[in-house]
Amino acid sequence: MRKLAFGYSTRCNLKCEHCVAAGDIPESRKMDYDRAKEIIVQMVRAGVGGISFSAGEPFLYINEIKELVNLCRQIGIYTRIVTNSFWANTPEVSDRIVSELKEIGLCQLRLSYSRWHQKGVNRNNVLNAANSCQKTGLNYFISFVTDFSASDDPYEAFLRDHDLLFFPEPVIYSGRAASFNRRYISTDYQANGCEMNPYLTPDLDLYACCDAGSHFSKTRFFYLGNLNDHKVEDLFNKTETDRLYHLIRTMGLTHIASFAGMSSRRIITYAKCELCRELFNAPETVFRLRAEISRLEAWRR
Numbered sequence: 001m002r003k004l005a006f007g008y009s010t011r012c013n014l015k016c017e018h019c020v021a022a023g024d025i026p027e028s029r030k031m032d033y034d035r036a037k038e039i040i041v042q043m044v045r046a047g048v049g050g051i052s053f054s055a056g057e058p059f060l061y062i063n064e065i066k067e068l069v070n071l072c073r074q075i076g077i078y079t080r081i082v083t084n085s086f087w088a089n090t091p092e093v094s095d096r097i098v099s100e101l102k103e104i105g106l107c108q109l110r111l112s113y114s115r116w117h118q119k120g121v122n123r124n125n126v127l128n129a130a131n132s133c134q135k136t137g138l139n140y141f142i143s144f145v146t147d148f149s150a151s152d153d154p155y156e157a158f159l160r161d162h163d164l165l166f167f168p169e170p171v172i173y174s175g176r177a178a179s180f181n182r183r184y185i186s187t188d189y190q191a192n193g194c195e196m197n198p199y200l201t202p203d204l205d206l207y208a209c210c211d212a213g214s215h216f217s218k219t220r221f222f223y224l225g226n227l228n229d230h231k232v233e234d235l236f237n238k239t240e241t242d243r244l245y246h247l248i249r250t251m252g253l254t255h256i257a258s259f260a261g262m263s264s265r266r267i268i269t270y271a272k273c274e275l276c277r278e279l280f281n282a283p284e285t286v287f288r289l290r291a292e293i294s295r296l297e298a299w300r301r
């Protein structure tokens with residue numbers, strides 16, 4: 001099933017230090033509402049079955065987002081909203097808003113949570129939102145963004161103490177987090193494959209990757225094109241038929257890095273998106289990998 005991260009707006013009420021959505025992309029862009037509706041209809045015709053409203057904070061435009069979710073429901077698209085829960089100040093307010101979302105057909109709420117988010121939003125808001133989802137039967141999960149340091153232990157303990165559904169997500173050292181000190185890690189020699197969900201910006205630029213990849217400014221490696229100039233179908237075909245993208249999904253970044261000449265000792269010091277940047281935000285490496293793509297495809301045990 002084709003899926004998409006739909007960046008209706010990059011505007012946010014917070015300014016988290018780790019935000020990957022901030023960076024090269026201007027911070028307060030917003031898509032035209034009528035154009036967004038047209039695009040969603042084009043998406044379903046192109047076989048898109050799931051849309052995640054993300055990027056900035058979607059609840060800043062909640063009335064428009066609700067209309068878009070409702071449209072998705074009518075045409076059979078699965079929907080998710082990613083939010084920092086600033087709106088869930090009290091259990092009562094949270095219950096009311098979540099009930100409305102459930103009623104218009106939202107499929108899932110993803111609640112962002114971390115020691116950076118919680119500088120701007122009380123963690124009880126996340127608890128309120130999660131409890132409201134449980135009460136109304138709206139599917140939810142908490143995305144617990146962490147750098148795996150001891151500072152995050154009390155944040156994780158809070159989620160465990162309240163028996164909430166959460167999944168740790170490694171902080172991505174891109175956007176604002178690009179200024180963080182790079183942590184020294186030593187991973188297993190794991191494949192580092194990536195599913196690569198496309199990301200649509202408010203300016204209608206479509207990228208093959210929804211996270212750090214939209215910031216690869218030296219190569220624009222994951223840039224697919226703009227929907228004002230291309231059909232949705234053509235851009236999805238592009239991401240599905242590009243031979244290097246295919247290898248990222250199937251072979252994984254680690255083997256590509258080894259093929260490109262990076263030493264094994266160095267490869268295991270990178271988290272996935274960092275390794276991806278080392279390879280694909282370097283013009284010479286991209287040029288070489290594209291030139292030697294057939295040999296790379298045959299690089300198997």
Ligand code: SF4
Nearest residue numbers: 012014015016019084
């Ligand atoms: S991480 Fe999320 S909540 Fe924080 S500034 Fe970025 S978009 Fe806003």
Ligand code: SF4
Nearest residue numbers: 194209212213273276
């Ligand atoms: S590994 Fe690469 S393609 Fe995957 S999310 Fe990170 S930057 Fe994007």
